[in-house]
Amino acid sequence: MHAARLTLAAPLHCADARVSSMRFLRDPDGEHSHGVVVVEVLVSGLGKHATRAAGA
Structure with a gap:
């Protein structure tokens, strides 16, 4: 993921992404x-579908 774009299925778009934490476990x-x-990840591109899902 270093220096690469995160590709999502249409109509979704990765507007921003960040690593929020890392852990090493033994x-x-x-x-x-x-x-x-x-x-x-901040995802955009849902349009009307986001409203329908939130109201369900």
């Missing part, structure tokens, strides 16, 4: 670990 077995990256 599993209890001590052999494995993984990372969690939280990305917040």
